[in-house]
Amino acid sequence: MFKRRTSFKDIILGIKNVVTSSDTQFTNFIKMDKVLILSKLSRYEFEKRKYNIDNDHELEKKLRNRGTDFEKLMQCHVLHKNFEKNVVDTLCKMGINVEVVNRFDYTDEKVKWADVIMPTGGDGTFLLASSRIRDNSKPVIGFNSDPSRSEGHLCLPKKFSANIRRAVEKLQSGDFEWLLRSRIRIKLISQRGEVVPKCLHELQENYCTAVVDGDPTNKGVLPVLALNEVFIGETTSSRVSHLQMRLNGSIEQTSMKCSGVCVCTGTGSTSWHLSINRIPAQSVAELLEFIEIPSCADKEKLAEEVADTYNKSLIFRPNDKRMSYTIRDLISAGVWPCPKGIKPRDFVSKLEIKSNCYDASLVVDGGVSFDFNDGTIVFLEIRPEDALRTVSLTE
Known part of the structure; x- marks a missing residue:
């Protein structure tokens, strides 16, 4: 990617x-x-x-x-x-x-x-x-x-x-120009039956009432769309998240252990996605120490320029029809991931994730959460009809 x-x-x-x-x-x-x-x-x-x-x-x-x-x-x-x-x-x-x-x-x-x-x-x-x-x-x-x-x-x-x-x-x-911000459609299949939302912010009970009932014609589709991102992982951050992923409708499934998966839109690429993947100039400077560069070169300035260019490349347009997933702290040792080869970060059009977790959550835009424990499956995709209509306004 x-x-x-x-x-x-x-x-x-x-x-x-x-x-x-x-x-x-x-x-x-x-x-x-x-x-x-x-x-x-x-x-x-x-x-x-x-x-x-x-x-x-x-x-x-x-x-x-x-x-x-x-x-x-x-x-x-x-x-x-x-x-x-x-x-x-x-x-x-x-x-x-x-x-x-x-x-x-x-x-x-x-x-x-x-x-x-x-x-x-x-x-x-x-x-x-x-x-x-x-x-x-x-x-x-x-x-x-x-x-x-x-x-x-x-x-x-x-x-x-x-x-x-x-x-x-x-x-x-x-x-002005119309700007249709892509949003992620979420289809959640829980083996335990009822899907119950939990509000992560105090005093927002009425918000949760808006996401209780799914579309009866499309079983499992949540009536809440992610404008920024969907995060999936164990609720306790110190516990390892055990997940299985399928990319773009592939039949191949990757079993992995990590600190959770963040799936974002172009709108969300300036937010948590950028924070997760941002590389500091200090890390670039330390890498440059392993590369032979003329002594006259200003390594500190070069490190800042490289880091800045890389970090800007993480951002993509809010009307892009792709999602970008990031596997946080992917364990890459021994048998994990299985099979090998999955990229810790990439663009996808569709994403399927199955839980092997103990006490996990699926969180939409940091505001509403759903249980995502062992056996639960989620399907994520972007559809044009789900976009949010906004404007681009300049002088």
């Missing part, structure tokens, strides 16, 4: 050829009569709900007593709420019907009502917004509410956080 000299070039060439066929059905026009704003849950709001304290003075006292920087917590809360109000006021002044919901009242009915879903927060809020969108027809367009402290890769460019009206005008005039 990542061969020296050719890998980055191949990825760039692949980017130019990636076109989602269903995108041709849409012109550069967005109906924006009704916009549903999904509000970020600030840390202050989280603490208030967690402790069920309505009295602000009592909450402040409790948080200060435990050592929380209350001023900073409130500063972030006010910043997010002021930004959200600015978005609402701007849209209303432009004649757009606006409704604001939080994660606790973000329902399928609200999604159905809206022309556009507009999360205001960061990537976490954007991921939550996308969780209830199950086809490629309804746009999700996010604003980064705190661009000074958040990257917000999934949101509009940071400059539009300071000029919301300009962003909306560009959307209304068609001055």
